[in-house]
Amino acid sequence: MKTLYSKLLILMVLALPTAAAAQGAGYTEDRLNQLQQSITLLTGQIEQLQYRNQQLMQQMEKMQADYEFRLDQMEKGRGGGAPRPGGAQAAAPAPAAPAAPPPAAAANAAGDQMYHDAMKKLQDGDNAGAERGFKAFLQSNPKHALAGNAQYWLGESYYARRDYQNAMTAFAEGYKTYKTSPKGPDNLLKLGITLAVLGRKADACQVFAKFSQDYPRTTDLQKRRVDQERQKNGCG
Numbered sequence: 739m740k741t742l743y744s745k746l747l748i749l750m751v752l753a754l755p756t757a758a759a760a761q762g763a764g765y766t767e768d769r770l771n772q773l774q775q776s777i778t779l780l781t782g783q784i785e786q787l788q789y790r791n792q793q794l795m796q797q798m799e800k801m802q803a804d805y806e807f808r809l810d811q812m813e814k815g816r817g818g819g820a821p822r823p824g825g826a827q828a829a830a831p832a833p834a835a836p837a838a839p840p841p842a843a844a845a846n847a848a849g850d851q852m853y854h855d856a857m858k859k860l861q862d863g864d865n866a867g868a869e870r871g872f873k874a875f876l877q878s879n880p881k882h883a884l885a886g887n888a889q890y891w892l893g894e895s896y897y898a899r900r901d902y903q904n905a906m907t908a909f910a911e912g913y914k915t916y917k918t919s920p921k922g923p924d925n926l927l928k929l930g931i932t933l934a935v936l937g938r939k940a941d942a943c944q945v946f947a948k949f950s951q952d953y954p955r956t957t958d959l960q961k962r963r964v965d966q967e968r969q970k971n972g973c974g
Contacts, residue, residue, distance in 0.1 A: 852875040
């Protein structure tokens with residue numbers, strides 16, 4: 739997935755029109771921002787596919803374990819012993835009806851659907867709807883495996899509308915509350931970028947400085963992005 743992400747970035751950057759330089763730095767900056775937003779949404783789609791694949795693998799493992807358990811029980815039932823009076827072996831008990839999913843599993847499934855609905859709105863450009871969806875998801879599922887992701891995408895729903903104040907708050911909350919989640923590095927990176935947009939370059943530089951300390955094993959792409967932002971904002 740990391741390789742796919744890197745290839746997407748390279749292809750999209752190469753797709754920049756050659757006339758951009760002639761139209762000035764402002765045009766290039768806008769195009770880069772648009773490309774970054776597109777890459778961000780593509781990343782979200784990849785995350786969804788990864789999560790769904792993980793869920794399917796877990797379901798398959800549970801089904802396999804259940805099958806092996808039932809097979810083992812059937813083999814034990816045929817394991818011998820004298821026949822009962824009447825000359826007939828005792829009939830094997832009828833298989834029990836499937837149990838209803840436990841409340842925790844049902845709640846987790848409902849949370850998955852809320853997250854994917856909110857993500858779909860974000861991908862469709864309905865940033866206000868995505869904001870409401872991610873807020874509702876986080877309120878109902880603060881300990882969900884996707885909570886850190888949801889907090890990050892909530893920040894992105896603000897950032898896309900240039901609501902940088904709320905975006906900053908969302909990314910800061912994502913870094914504070916879900917620091918160890920898969921989106922922890924992205925929350926910290928985007929917090930620094932948002933602070934820089936708000937003119938708080940000294941604070942942004944402090945955030946960028948924390949990146950290598952808190953996430954020494956992050957991707958090369960994220961490290962390059964941090965270096966670019968540090969250089970762009972004159973961080974020492």
